[in-house]
Amino acid sequence: MTVTTTGLGPNAAELEEAATRIRRAVVRTVAHAKGGHLGGPLSAADVLAALYFRVLDIRPDDPTWVDRDRFVLSKGHSSVALYATLALRGYFPLEELATFDALDSRLQGHPDMTVLPGLDMSTGSLGLGLSAALGMALGARLARRPFTTFVMVGDGECNEGIVWEAAHLAARYRLDNLVAIVDKNDLQQYCWHEPGSEVRQAPYSDDQLRDRWAAFGWSVTEVDGHDVAAVVDALEAARRHEGAPSVVIAHTIKGKGVSFMEGNFRWHSRVPTDDEFALALAELGASGTAGEA
Amino acid sequence: MTLAPGRALRAVFGEVIAEMARDDPRILVLDGDVASSSGADSFDAAMPDRFIQTGIAEQNMLGVAAGLASVGFVPIASGFACFVVGRAFDSIRVLIDQPRLNVKIAGGYTGMLTGMAGKTHQMLNDVALMRTLPNMTILAPADEREAAGALRAMIAHDGPVYIQLTREASPILFDTDPGFRIGPAVPIRSGTDITLVSTSVQTTRTLAAAEILAAAGIDAAVLHVPTIKPLDGDAIVAAARSTGRIAVVEEHTVVGGLGSAVAELLSERHPVPVKRLGIQDRYGESGPNEPLLHKYGLSAAAVAADVRAWLVASQDAAEGLVSEPRSGMSAWRS
Numbered sequence: 226m227t228v229t230t231t232g233l234g235p236n237a238a239e240l241e242e243a244a245t246r247i248r249r250a251v252v253r254t255v256a257h258a259k260g261g262h263l264g265g266p267l268s269a270a271d272v273l274a275a276l277y278f279r280v281l282d283i284r285p286d287d288p289t290w291v292d293r294d295r296f297v298l299s300k301g302h303s304s305v306a307l308y309a310t311l312a313l314r315g316y317f318p319l320e321e322l323a324t325f326d327a328l329d330s331r332l333q334g335h336p337d338m339t340v341l342p343g344l345d346m347s348t349g350s351l352g353l354g355l356s357a358a359l360g361m362a363l364g365a366r367l368a369r370r371p372f373t374t375f376v377m378v379g380d381g382e383c384n385e386g387i388v389w390e391a392a393h394l395a396a397r398y399r400l401d402n403l404v405a406i407v408d409k410n411d412l413q414q415y416c417w418h419e420p421g422s423e424v425r426q427a428p429y430s431d432d433q434l435r436d437r438w439a440a441f442g443w444s445v446t447e448v449d450g451h452d453v454a455a456v457v458d459a460l461e462a463a464r465r466h467e468g469a470p471s472v473v474i475a476h477t478i479k480g481k482g483v484s485f486m487e488g489n490f491r492w493h494s495r496v497p498t499d500d501e502f503a504l505a506l507a508e509l510g511a512s513g514t515a516g517e518a
Numbered sequence: 519m520t521l522a523p524g525r526a527l528r529a530v531f532g533e534v535i536a537e538m539a540r541d542d543p544r545i546l547v548l549d550g551d552v553a554s555s556s557g558a559d560s561f562d563a564a565m566p567d568r569f570i571q572t573g574i575a576e577q578n579m580l581g582v583a584a585g586l587a588s589v590g591f592v593p594i595a596s597g598f599a600c601f602v603v604g605r606a607f608d609s610i611r612v613l614i615d616q617p618r619l620n621v622k623i624a625g626g627y628t629g630m631l632t633g634m635a636g637k638t639h640q641m642l643n644d645v646a647l648m649r650t651l652p653n654m655t656i657l658a659p660a661d662e663r664e665a666a667g668a669l670r671a672m673i674a675h676d677g678p679v680y681i682q683l684t685r686e687a688s689p690i691l692f693d694t695d696p697g698f699r700i701g702p703a704v705p706i707r708s709g710t711d712i713t714l715v716s717t718s719v720q721t722t723r724t725l726a727a728a729e730i731l732a733a734a735g736i737d738a739a740v741l742h743v744p745t746i747k748p749l750d751g752d753a754i755v756a757a758a759r760s761t762g763r764i765a766v767v768e769e770h771t772v773v774g775g776l777g778s779a780v781a782e783l784l785s786e787r788h789p790v791p792v793k794r795l796g797i798q799d800r801y802g803e804s805g806p807n808e809p810l811l812h813k814y815g816l817s818a819a820a821v822a823a824d825v826r827a828w829l830v831a832s833q834d835a836a837e838g839l840v841s842e843p844r845s846g847m848s849a850w851r852s
Contacts, residue, residue: 291590295589337616337617338588338617339616339617339618345588346584346585346588346613346617347612347613347616347617348612348613349612350608350611350612350613352577353577353581353608353609353612353613355581356577356578356580356581356582356584356585356609356613357581357582357584357585357588357613358585359578359581359582359585360581360582360583360584360585360586360587360588360589360593361585361586361588361589362585363570363582363585363586364585364586364588364589364590364591365589367546367591368589368590368591370589374585386577387575387577387578387581387609390573390575390577390578391578391581391582393573393575394572394573394575394578394582397573
């Protein structure tokens with residue numbers, strides 16, 4: 226099933242603006258830190274905007290609120306996109322993004338819940354986040370709490386066997402308070418390729434990914450992961466779905482928003498030069514210096 | 519001295535946790551599909567709504583435990599040590615120990631005795647692995663009474679805990695409830711010539727070794743270490759000061775376990791000769807319990823022989839440097 230945009234009206238423009246601001250902050254932060262990842266954070270920006278600016282029931286001024294919806298960024302190397310989102314949503318000052326990757330920073334290379342309020346789980350070793358999210362959803366059911374747990378995994382991350390251990394168990398327990406999002410940007414760090422070729426193969430075809438999650442017993446939805454209104458609808462529908470966990474496969478473009486990064490696996494974790502940085506910001510409708518909020 | 523027979527540590531596991539769970543709604547037991555072996559089945563029988571079968575998928579089980587802990591539960595992930603530690607180590611490191619989540623890990627079938635399952639199931643380096651995790655507490659009780667106390671202390675402690683639970687029936691080492699506390703080492707026997715530092719159910723065999731040594735004129739103290747991490751450094755330094763030499767005896771590889779921990783500690787705080795007895799950097803095998811323990815140097819007779827041989831060798835080395843043998847040492851040569 227493909228969800229199409231419905232009824233969000235003018236609010237869609239606000240979410241699109243939020244996504245663009247996330248992308249700008251991502252590029253500025255990575256350029257300033259001279260480290261981090263770009264491709265994955267940029268592919269995830271629209272889904273994060275949809276989650277944090279519309280879907281999630283959260284209180285940025287009370288990040289430990291017991292009944293908040295949970296979010297786990299299983300693809301933890303996209304931390305910078307989550308940090309940008311949390312800052313824009315008011316969890317901490319935007320200026321703090323300039324501390325990303327610095328010593329003593331709360332903004333570690335991969336999300337660290339022990340130092341940054343607003344993170345529901347520490348992640349970084351690919352595959353683990355879905356298991357943790359499953360535990361949260363199971364806990365919500367056992368404790369009769371109303372919250373929903375959302376977790377974002379990468380399509381490359383689905384190489385990890387633990388993803389499928391968790392997929393099996395979540396479906397077995399019919400955890401319909403668990404929603405996974407696969408950021409299907411069709412690239413991973415180095416990917417499979419023909420010998421000598423720069424052309425990269427996607428981790429999974431659309432059919433393969435859809436069929437695998439469906440075979441494990443999940444309710445599968447597909448959506449254009451850069452259509453924020455459609456993403457909101459897909460996530461809300463997934464939250465309401467009963468009887469099985471849901472996965473929203475978000476079809477995305479790695480490096481989305483910066484033309485020379487889009488679809489190029491070399492931008493997985495490359496740091497832009499000064500010229501590339503200026504060009505990237507210009508494409509995102511902004512100017513300024515690295516690290517600027 | 520003959521110790522009274524006691525139950526296996528795994529046998530008290532499910533009972534004690536179920537008893538605690540009646541008063542503590544946070545407690546859950548997660549099973550990696552070995553409940554009928556690990557002892558978690560008695561918890562399942564007593565508290566079926568709090569028993570979560572996670573299947574044969576230990577990485578995921580430990581990850582699920584982390585998620586449950588993050589929303590306020592006290593999950594106990596239960597399975598064979600080889601799998602809950604060995605296979606799931608990444609989940610433990612990243613999702614449990616780094617975020618310091620309140621997950622308890624019950625490692626069953628620790629040590630050599632795995633029902634003759636052999637080297638795949640003999641997790642001889644669980645302490646070595648877990649000891650490298652900065653936030654982990656490691657408990658290794660010696661008998662059913664101490665195990666019951668250790669399990670209660672494990673639940674009361676806020677933070678990740680790993681507990682070793684052995685398979686076979688173990689003699690009663692403590693006549694009364696030893697009043698378990700996380701941290702302190704427990705003096706079992708006094709002695710003046712050497713201190714034998716031991717842990718888990720091996721302590722009972724080490725005590726028997728001390729009695730064999732006594733008959734040979736060697737007065738060995740026995741110090742039991744039921745909390746391997748954090749290590750009771752003061753007690754071990756005091757033992758080193760008191761007896762001048764230490765032998766560590768563990769049902770674990772000598773690489774990275776309690777012997778390593780003691781050697782590391784003493785080399786910095788009070789250097790004395792240290793002998794590490796245990797599995798000598800090799801894998802185990804299948805075999806009946808007593809012959810298996812003896813072959814790998816863990817029976818009371820084997821421990822006593824190795825300790826005595828070490829003392830004699832030390833004496834020989836000393837005589838090469840010192841013309842007059844020290845008084846009292848000759849008794850060890852008989």
